[in-house]
Amino acid sequence: MFKNRKFLMFMLLSVLSVLVLAACGGGDKESKDKDSGAKSKSSLETIKANDKIVWGVKNDTKLFGLKNPSTGEIEGFDVDIAKELTKIILGDETKVEFKEVTSKTRIPMLNNGDIDSIIATMTISKERRKEVDFTDVYFEAGQSLLVKKGSPIKSIDDLDSKTKVIAVKGSTSAINIREKAPDAQVLEFENYAEAFTALKAGQGDVLTTDDSILYGMASQDNNFELVGGKFTEEPYGIAMKKGSDDFVKAVNDALAELKSNGKYNEIHDKWIKK
Secondary structure, eight states: OHHEEEEEHHHHHHHHHHHHHHHHHHHHHHHHHHHHHHHTTTTTHHHHHHHHHEEEEEEETTTEEEEEETTEEEEEEEHHHHHHHHHHHOOOOEEEEEEOOTTHHHHHHHHHTSSSEEEEEOOOOOHHHHTTTSOOOOOOEEEEEEEEEOOOOOSGOOOOTEHHHHETTTTTTHHHHHOOTTTSSSEESSSSSHHHHHHHHSSSSSEEHHHHHHHHHHHHHHTTTEEEEESSOEEEEEETTTTOHHHHHHHHHHHHHHHTTTHHHHHHHHOOOO
């Protein structure tokens, strides 16, 4: 009799232990589910909760993103487009923050969460689509060549093993030029300011990147000119983290609105002169 009571007590305690553990486990699961729900909050919801958009822009690219030394403000086509997109999405163009990126740092900064989006003369490519999501094309550019006036280089066909070509690290231009002129020597610099300074100092014979960027350089120093026309197509897109479908859609809708209401053309004509 005593043994049976002891056995029944043991069984009762075992059942109670299982029930307690199950309850605790359920609480953990509920807590984890809540945490998971918070973490899976969409990028657009997070942006609206923060009440600002942090844009990655270039600081050294005249016409698109260039820091004004007298004001300290970044100015250009990309900057004005970003402000207008912010105005449509958040209702106020001042709800922006701009952080400097380069061709090399922009994707790491995006994926690290330092910025919400990249609007920085970024060409849409198959390789980059593996790392980020892109909006629709917001600007059509093409790769070209910048040389000192009087240079014997007139087109990409003139680039040979003796030619030193300057490009920027992390850009599609550096990849393209190696394919289009495989014999040329390619010198890569951190950003466009350093690249243009190197060209002016005679460290290279030609600088290559998108024509839109080169026009900005040529406008700063009329001793240089573009030659050879475009030899690639460079469609610019705005980049977000992978899986940011809601944010991509919001920006695409805002871009369509800018183009339909004439604001896009107004900004284009302000910065990109024919």
